[in-house]
């Protein structure tokens with residue numbers, strides 16, 4: 224294997240390569256346009272494009288593509304070749320600044336929530352020079368934003384970039400009030416930890432549910448599950464290890480800082496954590512990581528499942544979004560320092576996050592709402608659907624002291640003595656990791672844990688950036704009017720902590736008691752996707768987005784519609800897949816098995832009426848009863864699927880009906896099927912079992 228430093232960013236047209244390949248004038252014009260957010264003039268753009276093409280063709284590229292993130296949830300690309308006729312029957316490889324900056328893909332097949340009239344199918348992609356171009360499959364990929372001909376945003380990158388500008392502006396403004404006038408830029412840093420499952424490709428191919436929907440729609444527990452917790456951080460199996468090695472290499476080539484990989488709690492589940500970077504790049508990198516995981520798994524005879532809940536009764540997969548702010552002078556704004564109680568700047572930024580999370584619980588919740596993630600939130604493995612914030616006992620004590628105007632006495636860090644002399648005494652981290660909290664302060668960053676594994680991280684980060692920027696703006700408006708900054712700052716912090724302390728919860732989020740207490744505190748508990756998404760266009764939210772120039776009302780409504788539509792389509796597809804499996808495979812198989820058992824009973828009786836056949840009789844009776852219930856439940860599910868058309872007038876109604884009726888009928892059908900699987904001979908059961916799926920990769 225090539226050495227890592229040589230491999231790293233081999234396939235990325237990064238700053239270093241630009242400096243080498245672009246004449247200084249053009250390079251400086253390019254840098255200035257990024258820093259000032261001004262468009263690059265066409266001459267410089269032509270030079271950059273040409274250098275990019277030369278580098279790409281040297282690496283064997285023949286094509287380029289504008290790579291973008293429409294509302295489908297995955298990335299899209301339209302390939303064009305560099306080939307240009309030279310007039311004399313020959314061709315030359317060409318790539319102009321115009322082609323680099325702007326593309327015009329047909330937008331008609333991308334979700335648009337009614338924004339793009341069908342007569343105007345054009346959409347525009349525009350180059351995002353802040354995320355480096357890279358090579359994938361002999362194609363030069365240029366990260367771009369995507370919008371409609373009318374200028375409405377149709378993608379996930381544009382609002383993310385807008386929200387970064389907003390928080391940059393407001394955080395810098397606030398730091399200047401603190402006298403830090405050398406700060407000219409504040410970046411959002413994000414490190415998303417990605418969970419996934421790996422299963423054997425041959426077994427996957429035998430399951431229609433996995434192939435069509437990404438999750439198992441039927442399947443009873445295997446005798447061995449995760450009860451021994453022996454998978455977590457356990458030794459990594461050979462096939463998985465080989466996959467991870469290749470994945471790391473490919474990610475490094477793309478300049479993605481894949482850092483730690485380990486097994487997760489569930490069998491066959493794993494995690495990859497990258498080193499954090501600027502949120503725009505982190506979002507692009509996470510999309511690429513997911514794509515590569517899927518592709519490389521295939522190469523190793525496996526399938527990578529990114530679904531949030533592939534197996535019932537087994538932990539699902541999430542994505543932890545580690546979020547922080549850092550200045551161009553190298554300061555992490557959420558580093559509490561040794562004495563957070565005296566660190567006014569830290570306390571102010573912390574208070575802004577507390578207020579923002581409390582005021583916009585609904586936006587954070589809906590930014591992670593998908594059909595797949597509904598299986599996790601509220602189960603006892605992932606954070607609850609109630610948004611609350613964990614800040615640790617130390618900070619809570621600081622906050623209590625501020626509210627009560629009392630002196631804060633630091634407990635200091637508790638030393639943990641392992642008792643073995645050869646081991647060092649380590650400090651106990653007082654921001655102990657409460658795994659049940661959806662939004663936890665973990666020392667110098669916040670970890671938003673409610674994201675599902677398949678999610679594009681842009682949406683939650685758009686929300687986080689926007690709500691914190693807006694809160695900081697409100698704070699700065701107040702503080703700018705005051706003469707005594709420090710005193711005013713203290714007052715503002717105290718007032719807001721008193722108003723928003725209800726969002727802080729350091730206890731166990733999995734208990735019934737918390738659900739009741741959260742209700743008392745007036746916190747939202749939006750259990751399902753339709754319930755959460757209904758809040759997208761609440762007046763306070765539209766006002767927020769418009770005030771911060773993130774989305775127009777039209778764009779919010781379009782997004783809401785796209786997400787609801789997506790939810791409905793996914794559940795509908797699952798329901799149809801279930802009906803197909805139930806009728807064509809499960810029912811006939813169970814019927815065949817009972818038939819065979821009946822034949823055995825008859826044969827036994829033919830030999831002698833004295834031979835016992837009660838085991839078979841009991842089995843046949845039980846399965847026949849279940850089978851008749853199963854058949855009824857198939858009919859019920861089918862009726863509900865048909866009944867959905869009556870709700871087609873309102874997308875909200877349809878989503879609620881899908882959740883309250885179709886999904887409920889699916890769960891009922893599954894329950895009977897799983898009970899039958901428990902007592903049907905595995906020779907007859909038409910699909911690989913959970914045991915096989917979860918434990919076959921060695």
Ligand code: ADP
Nearest residue numbers: 412413414415416496497498499545546547668
């Ligand atoms: P763990 O939480 O698993 O103990 P770390 O705290 O080291 O591990 O990091 C977890 C994730 O948080 C990593 O992806 C890391 O890059 C990211 N992270 C660490 N510091 C920051 C930061 N300042 N901003 C954003 N993400 C960060």
Ligand code: MG
Nearest residue numbers: 416417494543
């Ligand atoms: Mg984790």
